[in-house]
Amino acid sequence: MELTLEQIIVPSEDIVARLIEDDLIIVPLVAGIGDADDELYTLNETGKAIWSLLDGEKTLGSIAEELSREFNAAPGEIEQDLLGLAGELLLRNIVVAR
């Protein structure tokens, strides 16, 4: 499924996200999240900033706006990055779209 900027994504109930000493670690709870069952995921700094904004209310578009203000970057660039990450998270069932 292609995501659009109007959509809202939220962390899936099938994962547990943990902040361990500044690292955001995503631990699959159920089978079928990663390619192997013992795979974990981590997000880089931008990914972490995005993750912290997934509050179930903000659309991807408003998250992009917020981030472009925060990082002083062109909205177009942020939108592309954001949709890329959101798509990958969705594909792996780490988030669900509303």
Add this chain to the structure above:
Amino acid sequence: MRQLTTIDIKDFPLWEKMKEHRRLFSFDLEITARCNNHCHHCYINLPSGDREARAKELTAQEINDIADQSVALGAVWVLISGGEPLLRDDFEEIYLLLKRKGLLVSVYTNATLIRDEHIALFKKYPPLNIEVTIYGVTKETYERVSGRPGSYDAFMRGLNLLLEGGIKVRLKAMALRSNFHELPAMAAFGRYYTKDYFRFDFQLHFRFDRNEARNLDIKSERLTPDEIVALERGDDERFPVLVEGCNELINEEFSHVGCDHLFHCGLGNGGFNVSYDGKFRLCHSLWAAGTIYDLRQGTVREAWEKFVPKVRDMRSRRAEYLEKCRRCSIVNLCLWCPAHSDLETGELDSPIEYFCQVAHARSAAIQEADAARQEQA
């Protein structure tokens, strides 16, 4: 730039951080000391119907609290062991509550109580691994060790369920006097199913409850140093690794001349162990007075931050220890450690003849093979 990265547990970012400072990575929960088997060599098992032992077990709620506190300190991985953990009626509840905290969960089991419900649970909520011990590959041998008629069939049935269910199983075997004649067949069995992991354990330590009659049983199951060396030499996968690592294993720099610290292992560095009745220990073998913290009376944080450093700072004044084990260059090949010393002698710092003989025999075999290897090269 990649924002989402897959990480293998081996490359966990915390490993690097652990080198910088002592931090919590994992903890072991012995959720029961009871077992349905009666293994002759076992350091922990109490009868499955032992009411007193059962009454003392941590409840699922208490385990939940301990897990919450451990997760808050950054724990990533938990091992559920026992006794036989599947004996507990609330095993599933405990397993799931640990998974739901974002912990990677491993389970040690004898596999005899595995049922379809467990397979469904592990399929939906995968464990990091289920580690099963092989005690024999024939009914006669298995049950000579386990002391329970019917246990071999139950083991085979449980193991098959796990394997057929595609659950991540690791097999290991305990090398004992009672199954010595069957070890090659056990190794072949283990390697057939879990090739990359299978290993033998052969060094037995004494009971946590200091039961003297049971300690004699354990002693009677120990292999001689020569048998252990022969076993190790015959291991085409592990022995070359030992020989390869000879210089790190046997190294004067590992001796700690002039230092009177008791513990020179990684004890309390990245993990701890909780007994069935809530006793926090720095290692599963450590039961000495002054090294146990009761979690029913305190918190994991206090145990981890205040109690662990105190234990790690314990010293010895025994000349025999300071002259011998404390400066021993082959200590890395030896099962001797303060915890095992205490279980065997009641003192944390008494050398133990049997462990010493085994370590020297192993060291001689490894050095001999290393010399032969160098000559060939």
